[in-house]
Structures are given as C-alpha cells and as structure tokens.
Amino acid sequence: MLNPVKKSLLIFTLSPPLPATSGAPIYITNTLIPLAEKYDLHLYTIGGSDEVEHIKQHKDLYDRYFRSVHVEPRAQMPSQKGTLGRIVHSLVHLYHGLPFMDASYYSVSAVRNARRIVKQHNIQALEIHSSHLAFFKKFISEVPAVLVSHNIESDIFPFWIPQHLTGWKKAAVESVARCSRRNTHQVEIDNKWKFDAMTFISQSDMDRVTAVVDKSYIPLCLPVKASNYDDKPDGHVNLLWMGGFWWHPNAEGVLWFVRSILPLIADKLVALNIRLHFLGAAPPDELKAVDDGRNIFVHGFVDSLEDMLDSSHLLFVPLLSGGGVRVKILEAMSNGIPVLSTSKGCEGLGATDGLDIVVRDDAQSFADAILQLAADPEQRSRLSRACKQLLVEKYNLQDCIEEKDRIYQKLLASV
CATH class of the missing domain: 3.40.50.2000 (Glycogen Phosphorylase B;)
Known part of the structure; x- marks a missing residue:
C-alpha cells in the first residue's frame, strides 16, 4: 500500500525555535514537534547572521523536523531610518492597515519570499506565531491559516511615543500611533484578515477576542517534575x-x-x-x-x-x-x-x-x-x-497536541 502524501504547512516564527530552552520556543514546539511525523513542516523565521549560525550549529535538529528552513532578515525599524524613510514607512503601513508600526516585521522582501516558499513547496496551510507576523495572512490570503497568539501583543507593544518629541513632530507621531493601535486591535481582536482559526495561551486572552472564528485555548505546557x-x-x-x-x-x-x-x-x-x-x-x-x-x-x-x-x-x-x-x-x-x-x-x-x-x-x-x-x-x-x-x-500537553491536530485537519480539509 502506498503511503499517503503528507500535507505541507509553513510555520512562521519570530526566531528559531530549536532547541526549545525558553518560553516562546517551548510554546511553539510543544504542539508542533509531536506532529512532525504526520505533516511536512517548513520553517520561516526571522533573524540575521547569528540566527543563521545558530541553525547551522543545530542542523541535525532542524533537518529532523523541518523539510526546509528560511531565515528572513529583520526589517528595519523606523528608528533605524532617516526622516524620509520614517515617512515612507508610516505611509506604507497606513496604506496596508498594518499593526505595530513602530516595531513592524513587514517588508516587501519578506512577503515575496513567503509567497515563493508557498509555491515552491506546495504549502497548503500556514501557522503564524504572534500577531507581529499576522500580515503574512493578508498577503497570502488564499492559503488557510491559524494565528497562534502568545499574548495579546498590543498590551505589551502599545506604540511608545518618544518623550523628547514636541510640537508638530509629537502630533504626527501620536496620529500614527492611534492608527497603529487601531490596526492592531482589528487584527488581534476583530480578526480583520480572516484567519481560519486562532489559538490562545490563556483563557482570558481568548475571551477578549470578539470575532466569529474557530478559537482554541492551548496553554503553555511544561512537564511536571517528580521531585519532592x-x-x-x-x-x-x-x-x-x-x-x-x-x-x-x-x-x-x-x-x-x-x-x-x-x-x-x-x-x-x-x-x-x-x-x-x-x-x-x-x-x-x-x-x-x-x-x-x-x-x-x-x-x-x-x-x-x-x-x-x-x-x-x-x-x-x-x-x-x-x-x-x-x-x-x-x-x-x-x-x-x-x-x-x-x-x-x-x-x-x-x-x-x-x-x-x-x-x-x-x-x-x-x-x-x-x-x-x-x-x-x-x-x-x-x-x-x-x-x-x-x-x-x-495544562495537559497531550490534549493540546490533539487540539492542534484538529485545527490542522480543519485547515487542510478545504485544500
């Protein structure tokens, strides 16, 4: 009997998740790695030369669980740009309705490379970790996707306004901040980019989302030690x-x-x-x-x-x-x-x-x-x-793995 062809998923993360030694990587891999035998997983992560070297050092680990790995350079922050660059940055983000305008990961290159990977590997579903990367769903809307919320990020990144600004510069930045916060609320709470499913690390976070969407509570599960x-x-x-x-x-x-x-x-x-x-x-x-x-x-x-x-x-x-x-x-x-x-x-x-x-x-x-x-x-x-x-x-890990698998099956059912 021929083995069934595995479905392919593209996983977006803010940093390389292996080895999982801290909170975010543990949360990503807890319910992902156990399903690596059932699905073909491809990784799209953000980083620079240090992250590339990190993945090379752990090549066996990444080869074991991912069919391909792409490291996308971190997009420049507005603070790293000149005045004209900051103006263009704000206008582009306003045009696309992007959140986190002061700490955005969006770039034309990031989207272009993601689309290339989707086509090259026949990606059939997306798993996007953190609303910081939710914009990939906007630009790859034809592929079903789940947004994995590690936090309600707008609580942590409310768009800090530099205290030294005054006059028209302060007014301009405050206006951009209001737009950024509105966009962020629409992505995280209203699901404006129409994710097919959303998961949450806490019940209270999930209760705050008002959008009609398949919502799941998947907590961070850690093994309980047998110590006395x-x-x-x-x-x-x-x-x-x-x-x-x-x-x-x-x-x-x-x-x-x-x-x-x-x-x-x-x-x-x-x-x-x-x-x-x-x-x-x-x-x-x-x-x-x-x-x-x-x-x-x-x-x-x-x-x-x-x-x-x-x-x-x-x-x-x-x-x-x-x-x-x-x-x-x-x-x-x-x-x-x-x-x-x-x-x-x-x-x-x-x-x-x-x-x-x-x-x-x-x-x-x-x-x-x-x-x-x-x-x-x-x-x-x-x-x-x-x-x-x-x-x-x-915080039962097996229950969480089964819930993630249910979400994958739902996303892939329409493919």
Missing part, C-alpha cells in the same frame, strides 16, 4: 526572582520590590535565614546596590537554571504591569516551587489564591506573605503539591 519539595535543602530559605531586566515590566516590578517591600523585611532576613536570589540579564544599578553577598544575591544572567530551581523554596513575582502568561511561574510550578505573586503577575494562569498560589498586591501584604511563607515549611510544601496538581489538570 520536602527534599529541598534546609538551613536557608531561598527566594527566587527570574526574568531579564531589559524588559520594562520586570525592571519596574523588581525596583518596586527593592524600594517598597525590601525595607519591610530587611531586618528579618538573617533571623529567618532568608536568601533572596535575583536571576536575569541587565540588572539595574539600584538592584545591584543591595547585593550584600550574605542574604541578597544579584546573579545576573545564568546559563542554566537547574541548580537554582533545585534549591529554591519560593518564587516571588512582584509585577505591576505587562501582559501575557508568565512563563517563569509555570516553570517554577513544574518544578514544584510555590509562588507568591501580584494579581498582574499571575493573570491568565487559572491559579487560585490560597490554594495553589499566594497573591498579594500591596507592599505591606507582599512583605508579610514573604515572612509568613519563609517561616512555614508545611504551607510551602502544601502549595508545592497543589501547584503541580494545577499543571496536571489544566
């Missing part, structure tokens, strides 16, 4: 922050912690054997200044989190802004590490305060919770078991 919380080292209570400080919400949250929460607990760190560990690239000077080498440690970027996760007793997430599901929380929970967070920090996770997470929103209650949890290993152990159970019940 009670086996963690005693003697010190290690409290962990994870997240790069180049991202404004992370820097904002940790500086709030340093200015408003740390003074409320600083004189009790020694007595309760608390050690605060801050992991993440580009820590601000104000944070580095509190590193005393005894109870507060600012590690910066680390190559591997494994040892720190093994020894950590609590993750604290003092975030005040930003959007999307916090991968750091899911990663901690998958390792059985209980979590103390603000409401903003854990939105969209489906966790319940007091059951599988602790949520506090003002500085005093956040500080009180740190001290209470540090002094109560039984409560931490109970939270550890509960957060792992949350992942087992609400």
